[in-house]
Amino acid sequence: MRWAARLGLMVAAIATLAAPAFGQAWPAKPVKIVVPFGPGGPADIYARIVGQELTSVLGQQFIVENKAGAGGTIGTDIVAKAAPDGYTLLMMSNTLTTNETLLANKPYALLRDLVPVAPVNSSDLVMVVSPSVPAKTLKEFIALAKAQPGKLAYASAGPGTPYHLAGELFATMTGTELLHVPHKNSGEARTDVMGGHVQMMFDAVTAMKSNIEAGQVRALATTGMTRSSVLPDVPTLNEAGVPGYEATIWLGFMAPKGTPPEIVDRLNAEIGEIVAKPAIKEAWARQGAVPMTMTAAEFGSFLKSDIEKWAKVIDKAGLKPQ
DSSP, rough: HHHHHHHHHHHHHHHHHHHHHHHOOSSSSEEEEEEESOOHHHHHHHHHHHHEEEEEESSSSSSEEEOGGGGGGGHHHHHHHHSSSSSEEEEEEEHHHHEEEETTOOSSSSHHHEEEEEEEEEEEEEEEOOOHHHHHHHOHHHHHHHHHHTEEEEEETTTTTTHHHHHHHHHHHHHHOOEEOOOOHHHHHHHHTTTTTTEEEEEEEEHHHHHHHHTTEEEESSSSSOOOSOTTTOHHHHHTTTTOOEEEEEEEEEEEEOOHHHHHHHHHHHHHHHHHHHHHHHHHHHHTEEEEEOOOHHHHHHHHHHHHHHHHHHHHTTTOOO
């Protein structure tokens, strides 16, 4: 009996020592960041920026892998089914919160199968048209759309993306009928608008700024309540003819459910420090992105609220779950 008692004490002591050691040992190998969208979009761009910073701080490679398709559900499902060991992360956007309402048969549920880690940033969208579109202002575009119901098309990176929902919100608030043309990713959508194959799209200011400056598209309005710091000469939809209009894109990290809390907390702290760096904030401000910091629990509440917000928009727009 004494031997058994001593053995029990030894096991307990080892377990007690092992718990903090596990947290300290992570990461002991490269960490994969799955971006469920194509290359070149905001999620891809900022996953790589934050990944490089985490690599420097934590001493292991944070490797970005693009797993695009099905409005972000393919890559998200990969992470939802991954081992919850801290070596697979998801870079998500609010596409995934709108998918909770729009996509009825997803193989996962966002808040059931993943855990919130940390937000990264938010940025305005910009409404752009192909140079071939005769409308030079937002009011002119609205008039053109009303004169040709169902004839003007807008591109998006896929159903349920912020770009899609921004278009639906626009159509609902302006009483216009537009044709939605979904693409596999924002890069393809952008190419089709620049080429004149699709007339309009909403895209992240951070991704579209250079195309606007090059004259490849014409900016009509931005989607925040105040003008974008990187496109100060472009009016907001709110001031240019659609009072109350507001839509943004935001990014954040999640992990498979069951990921050890100490790893989630470590990542949350490190990401929070990264996005608060003066050099990062300054660089992102030039791109129109505003850093976001929350605890993992606060980010979870934010996700829940965002799901509820866009569920109301989707219902008002009459969109049916797929």
